[in-house]
Amino acid sequence: MALNLGKKAKLLNLPQLAVMITLLAALAIILAGPLACLFSKAFMDNGGGFVGLDNYRRYFGTPALAGSIFNTLDISLVSAFFSLCLALAYAYALTRTNIRGKTFFKYAALAPIFIPTIVHALGLIYLFGRQGLITALGFKLEIYGRTGIILSEIIYTFPQAFLMFHVALETADNRLYEAADSLGCSPATKFLKITLPGLKYTLVNVFFVCFTLAFTDFGAPKVLGGSYNVLATDIYKQIAGQFNMNMGAVVGTLLLVPALISFLAGGLAEDRSTLTAKSTRLRIKPGPGRDAFFFIFCVLMTLALAALVLSLLVGAFTTRYPYNLAPTLDNFKFNISTGGLASYFNSLKMSGLTALFGALFVFIYAYMMEKARGLPWPKKAGRLLAVVPLALPGLVVGISFIFFFNSPANPLNFIYGTLAILVLSNILHYFSVPFLTATGALKKLDREIESVAESLNIPKWKTFLQISVPLSWPALLEIAMYFFVNSMVTVSAVVFLYSPGFKIASIAITHMEEAGDFAQAAAMSLLILGLNLLVRLAYELAVWLNRHLFLKRKGLP
Amino acid sequence: MKFLEVKGLSKKFDGQTALDKVSLSLEKGELLCLLGPSGCGKTTLLRIIAGLETADRGEVWLEGREATFLPPARRNFGIVFQSYALFPNMTVRQNVLFGLAQNKTLDRAERERKADEALEMVDLGPHRHKYPNQLSGGQQQRTALARAIAVSPAALLLDEPLSALDAKVRARLRGEICRLQRAMGLSTIMVTHDQEEAITMADRIVVMNNAVVEQIGSPRAIYEQPATPFVAGFIGAMNFYSQAGGLCAVRPEKLEIDRQPRDAESLSARIGWVEFRGASTRVYARLAQDGSEICVDLPTERADQLTIRENDRVYISVAARHVNRYPAAA
Numbered sequence: 001m002a003l004n005l006g007k008k009a010k011l012l013n014l015p016q017l018a019v020m021i022t023l024l025a026a027l028a029i030i031l032a033g034p035l036a037c038l039f040s041k042a043f044m045d046n047g048g049g050f051v052g053l054d055n056y057r058r059y060f061g062t063p064a065l066a067g068s069i070f071n072t073l074d075i076s077l078v079s080a081f082f083s084l085c086l087a088l089a090y091a092y093a094l095t096r097t098n099i100r101g102k103t104f105f106k107y108a109a110l111a112p113i114f115i116p117t118i119v120h121a122l123g124l125i126y127l128f129g130r131q132g133l134i135t136a137l138g139f140k141l142e143i144y145g146r147t148g149i150i151l152s153e154i155i156y157t158f159p160q161a162f163l164m165f166h167v168a169l170e171t172a173d174n175r176l177y178e179a180a181d182s183l184g185c186s187p188a189t190k191f192l193k194i195t196l197p198g199l200k201y202t203l204v205n206v207f208f209v210c211f212t213l214a215f216t217d218f219g220a221p222k223v224l225g226g227s228y229n230v231l232a233t234d235i236y237k238q239i240a241g242q243f244n245m246n247m248g249a250v251v252g253t254l255l256l257v258p259a260l261i262s263f264l265a266g267g268l269a270e271d272r273s274t275l276t277a278k279s280t281r282l283r284i285k286p287g288p289g290r291d292a293f294f295f296i297f298c299v300l301m302t303l304a305l306a307a308l309v310l311s312l313l314v315g316a317f318t319t320r321y322p323y324n325l326a327p328t329l330d331n332f333k334f335n336i337s338t339g340g341l342a343s344y345f346n347s348l349k350m351s352g353l354t355a356l357f358g359a360l361f362v363f364i365y366a367y368m369m370e371k372a373r374g375l376p377w378p379k380k381a382g383r384l385l386a387v388v389p390l391a392l393p394g395l396v397v398g399i400s401f402i403f404f405f406n407s408p409a410n411p412l413n414f415i416y417g418t419l420a421i422l423v424l425s426n427i428l429h430y431f432s433v434p435f436l437t438a439t440g441a442l443k444k445l446d447r448e449i450e451s452v453a454e455s456l457n458i459p460k461w462k463t464f465l466q467i468s469v470p471l472s473w474p475a476l477l478e479i480a481m482y483f484f485v486n487s488m489v490t491v492s493a494v495v496f497l498y499s500p501g502f503k504i505a506s507i508a509i510t511h512m513e514e515a516g517d518f519a520q521a522a523a524m525s526l527l528i529l530g531l532n533l534l535v536r537l538a539y540e541l542a543v544w545l546n547r548h549l550f551l552k553r554k555g556l557p
Numbered sequence: 558m559k560f561l562e563v564k565g566l567s568k569k570f571d572g573q574t575a576l577d578k579v580s581l582s583l584e585k586g587e588l589l590c591l592l593g594p595s596g597c598g599k600t601t602l603l604r605i606i607a608g609l610e611t612a613d614r615g616e617v618w619l620e621g622r623e624a625t626f627l628p629p630a631r632r633n634f635g636i637v638f639q640s641y642a643l644f645p646n647m648t649v650r651q652n653v654l655f656g657l658a659q660n661k662t663l664d665r666a667e668r669e670r671k672a673d674e675a676l677e678m679v680d681l682g683p684h685r686h687k688y689p690n691q692l693s694g695g696q697q698q699r700t701a702l703a704r705a706i707a708v709s710p711a712a713l714l715l716d717e718p719l720s721a722l723d724a725k726v727r728a729r730l731r732g733e734i735c736r737l738q739r740a741m742g743l744s745t746i747m748v749t750h751d752q753e754e755a756i757t758m759a760d761r762i763v764v765m766n767n768a769v770v771e772q773i774g775s776p777r778a779i780y781e782q783p784a785t786p787f788v789a790g791f792i793g794a795m796n797f798y799s800q801a802g803g804l805c806a807v808r809p810e811k812l813e814i815d816r817q818p819r820d821a822e823s824l825s826a827r828i829g830w831v832e833f834r835g836a837s838t839r840v841y842a843r844l845a846q847d848g849s850e851i852c853v854d855l856p857t858e859r860a861d862q863l864t865i866r867e868n869d870r871v872y873i874s875v876a877a878r879h880v881n882r883y884p885a886a887a
Contacts, residue, residue, distance in 0.1 A: 013628070373609070448642035451609050456656035456708060457630035466655070470646045555690030556645055 013373065016460060020378050023365050027385050030428050034400035035392075041249035041403055055250045068229040069254070072215055075146060075230065076258075079153035080210035086154070087161030087206065088199075090301055093294035095169040096195075098284055100295070108302040109162045111309060112155050114532035116489040116506040117219030119312070119525040120155045122513060124148055124224065126311035126522070131322045133311055145228040152220035155308065157210040164209065168202040169195075172282040187290075208262035215258045216393030218492040223513055231255055232492070235395055239496060245403070252396045259391035309529070315522035331523040338515055339508025344527055347505035350419060351487035354426040358434065358483040359476055361427060366438035367468060371450050390432035394492025397429045402496050417499040425497055426487045434479040441475030442468065474543050481539045485532045558621050560585040560744045561606070561712065566615030568601055575601040576612070577768040583712070586742045588735070590755040593765035594791070599748045600716055602765070606746065607714050608632050620711075635705030639717040641697050643689040643704075650676065650685040653704045660708065675707035678737060695726040702734070706741065713738065715747040719754060731758055752792045756780065764788050786883050796851045798844070804883040809854040811879035814840060814863060815872045823874040826851065828865050833857070840865065842873065 045051045060066045090109060094102050112120060127134045128143040141147060172195075180190045196203075218232040225233050231251055239248040319326045334340045369382045389397075401424075405416045415421045445468065453463040469476070491506045498507055505528055512521035550556075561583040568576040576598045583589050591599040604610040606617060608629035617625045624632060644652050653672040657663065663671065676685050679699040689697055698718060705713060718734070719727045735758050738745050749755050755762050756776040764771045764779060764787075772784040783789035786797070789806040796807050813819065829841040829850065838860035840853045853873065855863075865871065 374611075446640050446642045448638040448640055449644065451607075451629070452636060452638065452642045452704075454609070455607060455629045455632075455634055455636045456704075457659040458655065459659075467644050467646065554646060554688035556688070 013460075016368075016372055017375070019364075020368050020372060020375060020382075023361075023368055024378060024382050024385065026361075027365070027382075027431075030424060031385060031388060034397070034404035037403035037407070038249050038252050038396065038400035041246055042253050044246055046246060055246050059247060059250050064229065065234060068231050068234050071146075071228060072230040072232075075149050075153060075221075076211045076214040079150045079157060079214045080207055082150070083154045083157040083161050083210045083214075084203070084206050086301065087158055087165050088203075089294070089297055090158075091162050091165030091169050093298050095166060096282075096284060097291050097294045098286065099291050099298065101298075105298045105302060106166070108305060110159050111305050113159045114485060114489065114536070115525055115529050116491055116509060117152070117156045117217055118223055118491055118506065118509055118513065119219075119521075119528075120308065121148065121152045121220045121223035122315075122509075122518065122521055122525065123308035123311050124152055124155075125518070126315050126321075127307060133307075133314065136322065144224055144226045148224035149220050149228065149230070152224060153214035153217060155305070156217060156220065157213050160213065161206045161210050164202055164206050165199070168199055172198065174282045177282070187287075208258070212258045212262065212391075212393075216255050216395060216492070218395055218495065219510075222491075222510065232393075232395055235399065236495065239399055239402075245399075248399055249403070252399050255393045255396050256391065259393075263391060312522040312525050312529075315519050316526050318519070321519065331519040332527075334508070334520050334524065335512075335515075335517065338511040338517060338520070339503040339505070343503045343508035344505045344524065346502055347488055347528070348531070350422050350426070350504055351484045353419070353423045354430075354487040355480040355484040357423060358427040358430070359480040362431065362434040362479055363438050363469075363472070363476055366435055366442055367464060370439055370442040371447075371468070373450065373454070386435040387432050389428055389430070392429065394429055394490060394494075395496075397425050397493040398496035401425050401493075419502060421497050422494050422502075422504070425493045426483065426490065429490065429493045430483055430486045434482055437475055437479055437482070438472070441472045445471055473546055477539050477542055481535055484535055488528050488532055559583065559618075560587075560620060561746075562616075562618040563602070563606065564616045564618065566602065566605060566612045566617070568598075568605065568610070568612050570601075574768045576605070579615070579765075579768075579770055581763050581770065581773060583744055583746060584760075585744055587760045588738055588745045588747065588758060590759035590762045591746065591748045591765060592752060592755040592759075592762050592792075593750065593771075595750055597765040598768040599750075599765050603714055603716055603746060603748050607634055607636055633708075633711040634714050635708060635710035635712070636714045637698075637701045637705050637716065637718045639720060641689075641701040641721075643697060643700055645689050648686050648688055649681055649692070649700045649703075652689070652700055653707045656704050656708050671707055671709075672703075675703040678706070679703045679733070693726075694722045695730060698722065698730060699733075702737070706737070706743070710743070712744040712746070715745065717748055717750070720749070720751065727754075734758065756792070764791065766791070783881060789881060789883075794852065794854070798847075798849050798851070799885070800882075803885050806881045806883070807875055807879055809839065809852045810837070811875055812851070812853040813874050814842075814853055814855060814865065815874065816863070818872040819874040822877075823872040826871055826873050828867055828869045828871060830867055831860070831865060842871065844873075 042055055043050060043052060045054070090105075093099055094105055099105075124143055126132055128139075128141045128148070129135065132143070135141070143151075176194050177190060180194060185193070216232060218236065221228070221230045221233045222236070231254055235248050235251040235255070238244045238251060315321050316331050317327050317329070318324065319328045319330065334343075336342075365382070365386065369379050369386070372379065401421060404410060405412055405421055407413065415424070449467060450460075450463060453460075453467070489506055491510060494504060495507060495510070498504055503511075505524055509521045509524050509528075512518070512524065559582040563579060563581050566576050566579045567574075579598070579602060581589070591602060593599050601610060605612050608624075608627055608631075612625070615625070616623055617627075619627070619632065644655060647655060650672055653675055654668060657668040657671055660668065673682070673685070676682055679702050681696065681699055681703060684692060684696060689700065692700065698721075702718070715734070719730055722730065731754060734747075737743075747755075747758065756779075759776055761773060761775055762779050763773045766787050772779060772788045774782075774784075779788060780792060783792065783795075783806070786804055786806065789795045790797070794809050796809060796812070798805050815823070818825075825845040826842040827845065829843055832839040832841070834854075834857075836857060837854045838857045840855060840860065842851055842853065843849070844851055851873065863871075
């Protein structure tokens with residue numbers, strides 16, 4: 001009997017294959033193309049000749065530049081350590097104690113996600129700067145330089161770390177704690193021998209995530225750095241200041257190192273802890289002392305974050321802080337020179353388009369990887385490709401996009417300097433998390449639904465539109481929201497790609513800050529924060545309505 | 558002409574053999590059960606027959622035409638999966654209608670009539686406007702069945718259709734599926750790991766183990782003349798013992814117990830313990846010749862008559878035609 005391989009071609013579903021190839025090619029082009037350009041530029045001189053490691057030698061030979069590496073390592077390590085400790089305690093308070101107001105505390109911790117990182121730094125200046133609210137109380141802190149950047153990075157990374165710990169601590173097997181109780185273990189022993197070992201992977205992952213975020217952040221050092229140089233500001237100076245593309249590419253490759261190391265070290269390893277169906281829900285025992293301690297801790301953390309937002313409010317709504325505290329709305333009349341209100345609407349347009357096209361692309365992509373019949377190899381490649389952006393800092397996305405799309409040889413050159421390239425860079429930059437969200441949602445659907453539909457001769461697109469999409473509404477909305485909120489606050493990827501004719505709000509804030517218009521920057525930040533909160537609220541409302549109007553009626557969970 | 562023929566199918570997953578040269582056939586209107594332990598390849602076989610999986614080697618023939626590479630939609634099979642795979646966002650009736658919608662030769666009224674007819678057949682008329690998650694397991698199963706038969710398929714493929722249900726519902730649905738299948742004259746292949754299900758429902762059973770077919774036959778033939786030691790051990794209770802360099806297997810209910818030897822073949826044994834099972838009584842005994850344990854099912858009446866107790870010496874005999882002999886395992 002002959003091998004069936006040759007005849008298998010007959011069974012290939014051509015439209016399905018076409019969609020699959022298109023999706024893979026699209027992602028591969030915007031991912032691999034720019035990265036390849038970045039790496040080749042790092043090994044070339046200005047004229048495009050191959051120079052081997054010369055650029056790297058020059059880089060490390062310049063003390064001012066090489067020093068940035070140590071500065072960057074320094075602030076990343078310190079801020080990752082503090083962020084990890086604070087987030088662990090905060091998440092522990094919300095999952096393993098009986099404090100009140102958990103929902104409030106949870107949302108309070110997420111506040112920094114809704115504003116650009118540049119604004120964290122701005123808030124710190126309002127609090128600790130020479131005329132800061134806290135400085136005025138007699139508490140002096142040198143906010144420009146190392147300390148300020150570290151504080152700002154802690155604020156930036158805290159919500160991410162908190163979310164990861166929250167997920168890990170939320171689930172636990174109560175039987176382990178009961179067994180420990182029956183053996184007479186002290187609370188400290190239980191924490192050290194049960195809770196911490198269960199968090200092993202999360203601890204490693206959180207540290208790597210925080211470290212990488214701080215390592216590659218552009219906003220805080222831009223505002224607070226002064227003479228304290230880090231890689232992220234170097235790359236900006238090299239590219240935007242000195243037009244030294246090759247040196248910029250060198251720094252870009254250096255920014256990839258932490259993600260690469262964490263990848264190689266298995267830092268992003270999967271959690272293999274053994275929660276089984278038999279595991280019982282964790283019951284939190286009363287502990288008034290413990291609860292009081294953690295409640296106070298949470299209040300302090302919340303106050304610290306609130307102070308940041310509050311300082312923006314003060315800055316935005318007073319005539320000239322700190323000299324004239326008369327309330328005013330004048331700061332919302334933005335100077336045209338730094339971007340004006342138009343930049344806000346530009347941001348809205350860009351984020352809206354990113355949310356729309358990003359959600360569509362990610363969802364169809366995840367659907368094909370999850371539900372297409374056969375094609376094991378394209379699926380494997382597709383899944384791998386989809387998580388690569390997780391390792392790409394925004395700055396790297398930005399500069400590699402310049403290299404790729406600005407080349408006249410590229411047929412896609414026409415999108416350079418347009419809104420399209422901003423949207424595209426955002427979709428790529430934030431691709432991985434929505435992909436994982438979509439995959440998770442699709443995995444929950446019965447995998448035989450596609451088989452049944454196929455045997456009933458129902459076309460694939462019809463199954464997709466009438467079954468998979470309606471059942472994945474919440475995930476789709478979550479994805480759109482994620483794209484929107486992140487596009488509103490991003491600076492790093494787009495700072496190299498916006499055109500002067502189409503400035504966006506987060507960039508405008510940078511320029512306002514450069515021009516010394518702190519009050520306007522604060523006002524713009526509040527507009528972004530307000531819009532992001534509104535979008536979040538709309539999302540929560542939509543999910544709630546979906547659950548109560550549709551799912552409940554259909555007996556769905 | 559056979560309705561369906563499978564010839565020498567082989568399939569590997571990541572080097573693991575799921576099917577090894579499997580052949581079988583299905584007559585028109587017949588209910589064929591694929592029976593075997595989990596991982597024996599029976600579901601893979603069903604999926605290849607359905608067109609949802611492709612074989613590495615071998616052919617599938619449908620009504621005299623080769624269908625090995627025919628897409629699932631063109632095979633015209635109604636499939637019911639273990640998980641039912643109902644569309645959760647559609648009512649029972651919409652589920653059935655969604656499948657019918659692809660039949661462009663029917664107008665809307667006809668499609669609705671067909672859907673309601675199918676729902677009546679599985680007694681779901683009153684529940685047709687409910688959503689799957691508002692139904693019991695049995696009702697969900699019947700919805701899946703209605704959806705499959707509504708499109709007037711050429712054959713029905715059932716993948717462990719009853720295994721997610723509790724024992725009582727299962728017993729009732731078993732009868733219902735059989736009744737429906739006979740009434741419609743639907744050629745059916747059903748995958749199951751439940752031997753009782755297979756024996757009570759099937760016209761013929763295909764016993765599978767480790768990716769190969771062990772035996773194909775009527776339930777009675779499979780039970781009374783198991784072709785291999787595996788089949789003998791897999792279905793019902795069986796006593797195994799070695800004799801004359803071969804392996805012998807005999808059903809507990811075919812053995813007789815007496816106080817005196819019945820003939821020259823009768824074996825001496827000592828009673829281990831006695832288990833009351835209602836209509837029958839199971840007696841565990843140890844053979845005097847080699848100490849091997851043997852169990853005997855007696856009608857309880859007969860056991861009472863014998864008044865056997867632990868450690869009693871008895872004689873066990875069996876008619877030669879009830880003994881299945883196999884060559885010794887290598």
